[in-house]
Amino acid sequence: MLSTSKPSTDDPLARVFAPPPNESQRDKENRIRAEQEAKKRSDAIDEEISKQLIARKNSKPVKILLLGQSESGKSTTLKNFQLMSSPKAFRAELPSWRAVIQLNIVRSVRLIVDTITMAHQVGEGYPPLGPEQLKLRMKLSPLLRVEDILIQKLAPNSQHHIKGESTDSVFDNASNAPEAPAVPIRTELTVNSRSTWKTAFKKWAKGVEEIDFDDPADPGRVLFACKDDMIALWSDPIVREILEVARIRLQDQGGFYLDDLPRVAGERYTPTNDDVLRARLKTVGVTEFRFDLGKSEFLGKFGPGASLSSSWHVYDVGGHRSMRTAWVPFFDDMNAIIFLAPISCFDQVLAEDPSVNRLADSVQLWTSIVSNKLLADTPLVLFLNKCDLLKAKIEAGSHFAKHIISYGDRPNTFEGCSNYLRKKFAGIHKEKSPKPRPFHFHFTSVTDSTTVEILRHVQDDVIMQNLKSGGLL
Numbered sequence: 001m002l003s004t005s006k007p008s009t010d011d012p013l014a015r016v017f018a019p020p021p022n023e024s025q026r027d028k029e030n031r032i033r034a035e036q037e038a039k040k041r042s043d044a045i046d047e048e049i050s051k052q053l054i055a056r057k058n059s060k061p062v063k064i065l066l067l068g069q070s071e072s073g074k075s076t077t078l079k080n081f082q083l084m085s086s087p088k089a090f091r092a093e094l095p096s097w098r099a100v101i102q103l104n105i106v107r108s109v110r111l112i113v114d115t116i117t118m119a120h121q122v123g124e125g126y127p128p129l130g131p132e133q134l135k136l137r138m139k140l141s142p143l144l145r146v147e148d149i150l151i152q153k154l155a156p157n158s159q160h161h162i163k164g165e166s167t168d169s170v171f172d173n174a175s176n177a178p179e180a181p182a183v184p185i186r187t188e189l190t191v192n193s194r195s196t197w198k199t200a201f202k203k204w205a206k207g208v209e210e211i212d213f214d215d216p217a218d219p220g221r222v223l224f225a226c227k228d229d230m231i232a233l234w235s236d237p238i239v240r241e242i243l244e245v246a247r248i249r250l251q252d253q254g255g256f257y258l259d260d261l262p263r264v265a266g267e268r269y270t271p272t273n274d275d276v277l278r279a280r281l282k283t284v285g286v287t288e289f290r291f292d293l294g295k296s297e298f299l300g301k302f303g304p305g306a307s308l309s310s311s312w313h314v315y316d317v318g319g320h321r322s323m324r325t326a327w328v329p330f331f332d333d334m335n336a337i338i339f340l341a342p343i344s345c346f347d348q349v350l351a352e353d354p355s356v357n358r359l360a361d362s363v364q365l366w367t368s369i370v371s372n373k374l375l376a377d378t379p380l381v382l383f384l385n386k387c388d389l390l391k392a393k394i395e396a397g398s399h400f401a402k403h404i405i406s407y408g409d410r411p412n413t414f415e416g417c418s419n420y421l422r423k424k425f426a427g428i429h430k431e432k433s434p435k436p437r438p439f440h441f442h443f444t445s446v447t448d449s450t451t452v453e454i455l456r457h458v459q460d461d462v463i464m465q466n467l468k469s470g471g472l473l
């Protein structure tokens with residue numbers, strides 16, 4: 001039988017800690033002095049343990065993983081981290097990005113030329129080409145030769161110049177694209193790691209610090225020579241009509257510079273920071289960017305006792321479906337994940353699977369990340385990205401509810417659509433997280449360099465959350 005002791009006023013612990021009976025005044029003073037010294041020693045030990053705990057935490061870098069489907073803006077976010085932490089190094093790389101931007105421009109022109117050629121062959125359903133368009137097409141052929149030169153310079157061992165082999169659809173909605181003969185699609189240039197392509201470029205450019213404008217082999221010369229013809233092609237009403245019939249909206253694609261041709265194809269063009277953020281180079285594998293957060297700035301905000309490591313590692317992975325299995329090994333050890341969901345893609349399909357709507361793919365991917373048990377303790381930050389494009393699309397008359405049926409008859413406005421999606425993503429987060437965790441989100445257009453301010457907020461959130469979970473706050 002269990003017995004319980006009677007409630008007693010005689011507390012055994014109080015008895016242990018009570019001063020000895022009949023203690024003299026002198027004994028009492030000695031005892032108190034001894035107790036104070038013992039407390040001092042114990043406090044010093046506690047402080048040392050706490051210092052060691054912080055030091056251990058400090059020695060590990062803060063790790064951030066960028067996730068999201070292909071073209072969601074992961075690499076662009078990484079560029080913003082570079083811009084924020086090392087603006088000088090970012091500027092030093094502008095000449096290397098110049099080649100990528102030139103390639104993006106040439107690719108846009110090639111897509112137009114290929115599309116009008118296809119329209120010319122098909123005839124029916126397309127406005128006929130006149131002598132003006134045919135002449136422009138001929139005059140631009142030297143420019144198209146620059147494409148292979150640029151690819152070979154940027155990725156000497158690549159196969160990307162092989163025509164007809166495709167991983168990326170050029171149609172914004174391939175299921176609605178006209179029947180064959182289709183526009184020949186070129187594979188996108190990919191980058192295996194930041195250093196590889198820049199090293200390759202460095203060899204060619206003999207140092208990234210300076211652009212050799214006087215180099216007779218500089219592709220910028222051909223672009224400049226073709227500038228007026230490119231402008232004429234892009235502003236030609238028949239060309240625009242053909243693109244519309246073929247449902248090709250270059251404005252919505254990465255690496256779009258055709259509205260800036262007078263500047264970007266101008267003589268002695270040097271890219272701006274914003275130009276670099278808009279450059280498109282597909283990621284294959286993993287790119288890592290390390291930087292050191294200014295210690296003084298950090299300690300000013302959080303106090304010396306609250307210091308995490310000031311060393312940050314940001315990981316950028318390829319978002320193409322075939323590359324997503326490579327994400328898992330990174331799940332283990334991250335202090336936060338930034339997940340990018342491009343919300344302008346409600347009317348687009350995946351390049352790798354034209355039967356899948358891009359927004360639906362993002363929702364599905366978000367659901368699987370949120371519910372992943374390996375990530376149960378990892379703070380997630382959601383970037384509802386490409387807000388600028390969503391706004392432009394809606395203002396141009398696209399109907400959100402036509403593609404996202406559940407939106408019903410709510411108003412077709414940017415605010416309405418973006419908030420609807422925010423609620424959807426937040427709801428999944430709440431419902432599917434294995435454990436409750438705070439929901440952090442931002443509406444972003446990461447091609448805008450003001451994103452740096454958002455990243456500063458994210459950093460503060462990551463620091464606070466990790467300090468709290470580590471018991472250091």
Ligand SMILES: Nc1nc2c(ncn2[C@@H]2O[C@H](COP(=O)(O)OP(=O)(O)OP(=O)(O)O)[C@@H](O)[C@H]2O)c(=O)[nH]1
Nearest residue numbers: 071072073074075076254255278283319386445446
């Ligand atoms: N207008 C606009 N363009 C954006 C935005 N975010 C990204 N882009 C552009 O979209 C293209 C694709 O962005 P990336 O950052 O390369 O996409 P990613 O997620 O790294 O794609 P993968 O490497 O294929 O996984 C780039 O040309 C970007 O400049 C945005 O918010 N607005």
Ligand SMILES: [Mg+2]
Nearest residue numbers: 074075282283
């Ligand atoms: Mg990328």
